[in-house]
Amino acid sequence: MTALRIALVGCGDISAVHLDAIAAHGDAELVAVCDVERSRLTAASQRWDVTPYPGFESMLEAERPDVVHICTPHAQHAAMTTAALRRNVNVLVEKPVATSMADAQEVQRAAEGGSAIVGVCYQNRYNNTSQALRSLIDTGALGALRGGRASVDWFRDNSYYERRPWRGTWAEGGGGVLINQSIHTLDLLQWFLGEVVDVRGQASRLTLDDPVEVEDTASIVLRHRGGAGSIFQATNSYIDNAPVMIELLADRATVRLENDLTVTYTDGQTLFVAADGIATGEKAYWGLSHERLIDDFYRHVRRRRPFWIDPAAAMETLRIVTDVYAQSDLARRRPGRWPGASLDRVAR
CATH class of the missing domain: 3.40.50.720 (NAD(P)-binding Rossmann-like Domain)
Incomplete structure (x- = not known):
């Protein structure tokens, strides 16, 4: 073949x-x-x-x-x-x-x-811990999901954007911490808890300086179909790149995903799934599962x-991001819709 x-x-x-x-x-x-x-x-x-x-x-x-x-x-x-x-x-x-x-x-x-x-x-949906958690959800082992929270606390200063200037612009990057770094974690949160039916949030540029245009911090409250609620917080203004954290509360267990997966059941039993690899450094947000x-x-x-x-699955997360941008004061500072560039002018 x-x-x-x-x-x-x-x-x-x-x-x-x-x-x-x-x-x-x-x-x-x-x-x-x-x-x-x-x-x-x-x-x-x-x-x-x-x-x-x-x-x-x-x-x-x-x-x-x-x-x-x-x-x-x-x-x-x-x-x-x-x-x-x-x-x-x-x-x-x-x-x-x-x-x-x-x-x-x-x-x-x-x-x-x-x-x-x-x-x-x-x-990151292919991470072994993500797959294990999704299996527990699908089999009903956790009981009904009641809510969750997730956080991404990382460090990106102006020098990060100077190395690749497109990252700091609305025209080419489309946003900052939400659409670039933390979108993978936001995707996991909505994949675990289900379709998001209500989005309320704010994105802000608190620490980055001009000429960077995009947000470095965001806070979101979500309501999922079926009644579960979740909160999501992300920033590029921390002093280091802390491990991503996702926590879910269910009728039968509390779940914490922070590199490794720990499930603590209400009857006292605990399930631990070790991550089969941990990415470190500035590029940790890529994870290790591209090859899979x-x-x-x-x-x-x-x-x-x-x-x-x-594309339909990807739009579930993109809609959250764009809804937050539309609700944010920062959105008023965005230029008009970028008309796009020639398909023969590409760079990364």
């Missing part, structure tokens, strides 16, 4: 995780990389001995890959995903699927209008089956 032909666009930081996973996969062959920044493009093409392309559409046209990985700045995700789907190219796109609900819905319509498969990288997600996505492509973390 011929290996899947893989292309990747956006040769910045996160691409390294994707490229390593592609190289380690037995059913994938990287054939091309794309980036508008020549130094990054040259480095990636030489490192992986593949054809470099400065333009996204020209790469798709010339290579006709089976799968394209989209690792560009956030605001370019939707247009590139849609362009690839309309060429019947399967897409694995980094989070977020888009920076607005309107653009995400356009991606969904493109997916529904063709046969190509699209997946969104919420890789990519492997599963490729299996879905081979079997021609829709991927379970599709």
